[in-house]
Amino acid sequence: MISFLVCLAVLIGGYFVYGRIVEGIYGPDDRETPAVRINDGVDFVVMPKWKLFLIQLLNIAGLGPIYGALAGAQWGTSVFLWITLGTILAGGVHDFSVGFMSMRHDGASVSELTGIYLGNIMKTIMRIFSVVLLVMVGTVFAVGPAGLISLLIGNHGGSGLLTNTYFWLAIILVYYFIATFIPIDKIIGKLYPVFGICLLVMAVGVAIGIFTHGYSIPEIEFANLHPSTTPIWPMMFVSVACGAISGFHATQSPLMARCCKSEKESHMVFYGAMVCEGVIALIWAAAGSAVYARTGGLTVGLTEMLANGQATCVYDICTKTMGGVGIILAMLGVIACPITSGDTAFRSARLVIADWFKIEQKQYRNRLYICVPLLAAGALISQLNYGVIWRYFSWSNQTLAMIALWTASMYLYKNAKNYWITVVPATFMSAVSVTYFFCAPECLHLSTAIAYPIGLVAALVFLGLFFHATAEHHELFKHFHLFHHT
Incomplete structure (x- = not known):
């Protein structure tokens, strides 16, 4: 239990300490933002900062920090460390970087930012990567x-059309179309802060319930407790995406970057969320x-x-920690949160x-040109058996985060700021x-003896390419400077 409380304190402290360091490096000022x-x-x-914070939280979270955690x-309580350090040193920096860069480039999406700097x-x-990933996420x-929904209605005596999954799928896709099409402050701006609060209330309720119902949180153990002995590295670091670092956030931060009244809101809206x-x-x-009790020391x-x-597990935990109220919050969580992230x-x-x-997106007609094909693609994909494809999402998600961080590194270098963060x-x-790509069962499935060295070498190669690119940029700048003075 002490480990949990220490990690919780470090997380909160990280917002006030490291979050301010990141903010100081980027240097938000009083220039007009794209929203203005x-x-x-x-x-x-332009929307109020508190709304932006709650909407950003709901957009990036959904059920990610629940299912992923x-x-x-x-793998055991060592996951506490990845969540804590990953959030402070990687996830918060990632989200802040993309949101801030987007504001500096007229609300540009992460793909356009990547083009500018990489x-x-x-x-x-x-x-291509972003659109495919986003449509897949939205559809799932x-x-x-x-x-x-159809299962719950059927289990409670319902019948007919209301127990038909396709009926509810059609309803949700119609809602997606409306929410995707209309101005962001009409539904998202009004309703999503409420769902964001519910997500927080559900987490606080579970935390209180752990203590009041006599459960004991184990201390951090540096051991692999996974029943299948699946290696911690890199599997746990990919499984826990939302809640540590997630590339999906890079697609969401520009939404709020287009609604910030001031760059100085970045600390709370992006790093804070x-x-x-x-x-x-x-x-x-x-x-x-x-x-859940361990058996033979394993989870x-x-x-x-x-x-x-996963939904069954969420229901079970909410019921055991909060009783009847927990069931209501769990239903809201596992139904509303995915929908709000999907749209x-x-x-x-x-x-x-x-x-x-x-x-240009101000005209209704132009938005229709994009929304109709997107939702049609979603409807078609929903009919496919994409279970195997979906297993690639976690890897794709972390790869997107990797690219976004390299983009931010080049931005910081070109602006003569501390790029080591x-x-x-x-x-x-x-x-x-x-x-992960080399050792995961759904990828190349090579042994860790092969995958580990390849992963290490690849990371060092990427680091070398970054410094090579910065060196070339520095030389070009020197030549331009000399030519200009000549």
Whole structure:
């Protein structure tokens, strides 16, 4: 229990200490933000800071810090350290960097930012990568809740159309279309802060319930407690994405960057929301470790519960820690949170495409040109068996985070700022992504004896390429400077 409380204190302290260091390096000032300068009443809309914080939290979180944290807890309480240090040193920096850079570039999406600082080839890759990932995320976050709603109604005596998954899928996709199409302050700006508060209340309720119902949170153990002995590195670092660092956040931060009245809101809106997500993840990892007893020193109980479905595990924990109130909050969480993350995924996809083809979004007609094909693609994908493809999401997610951090590193270098705050986590995430690709069962599935050295070498190569690029840039600058004075 002491380990949990220390990690919680470090997380909160990290917001006030390291978050301010990051803010000081980027140097927000009083220049006009895109929300003020462009203000098209659709995507560029000024909203209060507290709303932006709660919307950003809901957009980046959903069920990510719950499902990911529970999955990570299968390896044991060492997951507490990854959530804590990952959030402060990597996730918070990642989210702040993308949000801040987006404000400095007229609310540009992460793919456009990548092109500015890493070149056109990377921009094209990120454009395609982002849209495919976002449509896949949005679709899965529609199918899951649709199936759960129909199941709940059927279990409580319902019948007919209301127990049909496709009926609820159609309802959710129609909602997605509306939320993706209309101005951001109409539904997202009004309703999502409420859901953000509910997400926080659910986490606080679970935390209190752990203590009041007699559960004991184990201390941190540096041992692999996964029943299948799946290695901690890099599996745990990929499984716990939201709650430590997640590339999906890079697609969401520009949404709020287009709504900030001042650059100085970045600390609370971007870094603060990530720290809050880390706190939520830490609580759920603690719950998974405390509620389910170990067998033979391994997390067999948690693993068996997760095998029955992640939503089932969430219901079970909420019921055991909060009783009847927990059931209501769990229903809200596992249904509303995925939907609210899914629609912002489609909205982000619309903006990526709009940036890509330079399509102005103030006109209804222009938004329709993008929204209709996007939602049609989502409807088609929802009919496919994409279970195997979805297993690649975690790896793709962390790879996107890696690219976003290298983009931020080049931004900081070109602006003569301390780039080590992004270079270190970028190198680390490079090792994670490459190692996972070589050893994961759904990827190349090579032995760790092969994958580990390859991951390390690849990370060092990426680091070397960064310094090579900065050296070339420095030489070009010197030649230009001499030519100018000549």
